[in-house]
Amino acid sequence: MDAMRDIREMHEELTAWRRDLHAHPETAFEERRTSDFIAEKLTGFGLEVYRGLAGTGVVATLTHGTNGRAIGLRADMDALFLQEENDFAHRSQNDGKMHACGHDGHSTMLLGAARYLARNRWFDGTVRFIFQPAEETGNEECGGNRMVRDGLFERFPVDAVFGMHNFPGIPLGHFSVRTGPMLASIDTFEFKVLSEHNHPATQFTSPDPILLAGRIVEAFHSFKARSINPAEPVVMSITQFQAGDPTNDRQGVHITPDHAYVRGTVYTLNDAVRDIMQSQLPNIAEGIASAGGAGCDFSYERGYPVLINAPREKELAVSAASALVGAERVETDMEPIMGAEDFAFMLKEKPGCYILIGNGDSESSCHVHNPKYDFNDDAIPFGVGYWVSLVESYLPAS
Ligand SMILES: [Zn+2]
Ligand SMILES: [Zn+2]
Known part of the structure; x- marks a missing residue:
């Protein structure tokens, strides 16, 4: 994919953003610094930015061409109530709070995609970049549900919505997905x-x-x-x-x-x-x-409903990931996972697909929600590349 050269050029800067977010973790509905950071970047890219859905939520819109279709891309912003046990320079500066689920990486990858797409408009239609708070609450008062209840899709209509989560144990540069129920x-x-x-x-x-x-x-x-x-x-x-x-x-x-x-x-x-x-x-x-x-x-x-991937959107996700890393690195019929995710609330409203991106499978890569966890910065170009590939295939330029 041609875009990868440009995306790799942003890697160092995106890594710095990711580590900045990692060092300043904020928990459910208190993602004020995070939300400011994201909104400022998006405004700088020239996007139309709306703030306030579910409190700290940020939605940015980028339209190009005449096609009336719209795609939603969603990242989560919140951290966990957990004391970090890492001692690298970008470790948490907020006692008892930690980005132990990689949402710092998710936000960074979506920011990277917004920046690339704002500069390289090889698509025809509208892209909505959705940054949501409070994915980790586990109950109906979560960011995903609140954004929907606050009128996310009425104010910012989309034809389909897509989400992504890192997964330790899946090799770097690989993706995993399935049709139908994927998370519990x-x-x-x-x-x-x-x-x-x-x-x-x-x-x-x-x-x-x-x-x-x-x-x-x-x-x-x-x-x-x-x-x-x-x-x-x-x-x-x-x-x-x-x-x-x-x-x-x-x-x-x-x-x-x-x-x-x-x-x-x-x-x-x-x-x-x-x-x-x-x-x-x-x-x-x-x-x-x-x-x-x-x-x-x-x-x-x-709490959260079953997360269900729609067949057509799942196929689009598979072809976008395959175009990026090769079909042999995309698992298309993974076993469902008995964990839960509040993106399921968005998928109840709109067809779409949630995909896992490899966070690496080395012995040192521990699982999410572990005090030693860290998002793998080497995954950033793959995540940005996936979003770009998805937009360019969902909204092809005429
Ligand atoms: Zn989590
Ligand atoms: Zn998570």
Whole structure:
């Protein structure tokens, strides 16, 4: 691809931008410096910039030619609440916050594409560069959903929308994608089994919340194994189980707890399975608690939906990536991943495709959300090249 020579010429500068963003990580809806940095660059490229969707969101528009079609390209900007353990010069300067998911790289690659396309307008149509906050919240109050709710696609119409995420373990210069469900939905639930405090010697006189909560957890696992079609992936995990007061022993008194608290997550690749989990888990918990004479407070919170790639847009993504790196470096039917991503909210509104870009597979490349993680700057030209290739094939110049 001819563009690669020009893109490689920007590599050093883009690496400096990426490291600047890495050194100044900001978390959900507080990406003010990041948003200023991005908006300033985009304005400098001569793009029309709009700020304020979902608070810190930035949308830039670049139109060339007469074709009425429009494509949306999306990057995420937020960091995680995590203490960085790297000691290189561009390590986080914000205590307890870190770009451990590579969103610094995603923002930089999309900025690189905006700069290249503003200078080299070999396309006919409109490109929307979408920079969203708060990808990492895990609940419906995330940046992707809020931008959609704030009218992203009404104010900035597109025919299709595309996203990209780095993936450690995939070799540098390689891409992975699939048609249909590619990432899971994520939901969380929590419940309390309610009883009353008692003396351990007379626990038989009131419901035991620990025993009942344990039975409920066990029943959830059996339910998943025996009531959901095994061909449908679903991962249910208990992430917290708390009961009792740890000061009891210190004080030399012995009191049984008046409640047990349990929290967990549900990942699925099918909304119908998600509906079953949401409707049945409370029934099981309340049934077991009530059979044991206890009360139960249950709540189930929906997070991100299943991320589904549209067949036509996926083929476009594959041909754009193949034009860049060769078909042999593009995995077109990868296994779905049981992690979640809020780009799924945009894909519920518009057809599109989400693709993984290799962050390298060397032994030192640790996974995202690890305090030693760093985005691989050598991936930048491939990411920029992919966006450019996608725009030029989606909106071909006449
Ligand atoms: Zn992440
Ligand atoms: Zn991420």
